[in-house]
Amino acid sequence: MNDKPHINNLPKVRGEYKFFEPLKGYTWLNVGGPADVMFFPADEDDLRDFLRQKDKNIPLFVLGGGSNLLVRDGGLNGAVIKLKAPSFARYRIENDILYCGAGCTNFSLKKIIAENGLGGLEFLCSIPGTTGGAVRGNAGCFGSDMAKVVAAVKVMSADGKVRTLKNAECGFSYRRSNFGDNDIILEVGLRFEHKDPAAVAEIIEQNAEYRRTHQPQGIKTAGSTFKNPEGMAAWKLIKEAGGDTMVCGKAKMSAQHCNFLHNEGNSAADIEKLCDSIVAAVKQKSGVTLEREVKIVGREQNNGRS
Ligand SMILES: Cc1cc2nc3c(=O)[nH]c(=O)nc-3n(C[C@H](O)[C@H](O)[C@H](O)COP(=O)(O)OP(=O)(O)OC[C@H]3O[C@@H](n4cnc5c(N)ncnc54)[C@H](O)[C@@H]3O)c2cc1C
DSSP: OOSOGGGTSOOOOSSEEEEEEESGGGSTTOOOOEEEEEEEOSSHHHHHHHHHHSOTTSOEEEEOSSSSEEEOTTOEEEEEEEOOSGGGSOEEEETTEEEEETTOBTGGGHHHHHHTTEETOGGGGGSOSBHHHHHHTTOEETTEEHHHHEEEEEEEOTTSOEEEEEGGGSOOBTTBOSOOTTOEEEEEEEEOEEOOHHHHHHHHHHHHHHHHHHSOOSSBOOSBSBOOOTTSOHHHHHHHTTGGGOEETTEEEOSSOTTBEEEOSSOHHHHHHHHHHHHHHHHHHHSOOOOBSSEEESOOTTSOOO
16 A cells, blocks of 8 residues: 555556656656556556546556656656557558557667568657657657658547547647547557668668767757757757756756757756756747757656646
């Protein structure tokens, strides 16, 4: 038993619960306090039964690869769902659509996209995280994004009902979709063009090489911290405002790419403070209000913001 009454009576499941699990190890920025409870469903039916039987007041949060998240130091309220079981990482090709479980990492799709010559999906192989997370945030790079390739998204809502949405129903725009915290993306259908596998493999390698030479490697980061305002580059605005040399505790911006945050410490609060300072400096210098691309979730250590 624990001191959170709403998580004392969780339904019996076939998957696994972890109570007060620190989220630091599940995020690329490598910070974040504990989840009240983490649930790793065994499969779709297990997830549905959990959702139908749990106390309706328990908030939900779906964690993908944690590559676009800053979890605050006080951790997350409620249940954090992680689609880790093999049944959430299956894929199949039907005609010109690649269906993949939302728990598939984009990196793991590299082999199947290259070997089968699935043209148009090359960009995805270089984006950290899962296909579920990529759909939720309409991830993109190298001139493409999920909005351009998604054919269908299978999603479970908080009441356990499953529906399949077509691209036009997903509400995609720049790094956004209509999916909310109570929508659990289960499977993603991605439309491709049949191409020569060698040509596809070459594009994947060129993209990887571009990242190796233009973006910081091996640091604790969440990629682009701020969205590019219409017609402008966030990194340029940050540099002009002196944000590239700002430091908060052990959080700073990467010397190689000043829109990439570089965390060398253990404090989500420092990272958030740095983001706030950069937004203020850019606003003062250029009048532009930067919008964060990184999603901040959770409660502060002393139960301040959440
Ligand atoms: C080095 C680096 C480079 C990057 N480069 C790019 C880039 O080029 N382009 C780009 O767009 N992004 C980039 N990113 C950011 C990040 O990789 C993407 O935003 C990615 O799509 C996030 O996916 P994730 O699975 O890690 O999601 P998470 O970070 O775990 O979660 C992000 C959001 O998605 C939701 N979510 C995750 N899974 C599901 C699901 N199954 N159902 C419903 N909601 C879900 C979460 O609740 C959260 O709201 C980069 C990040 C890093 C660290």
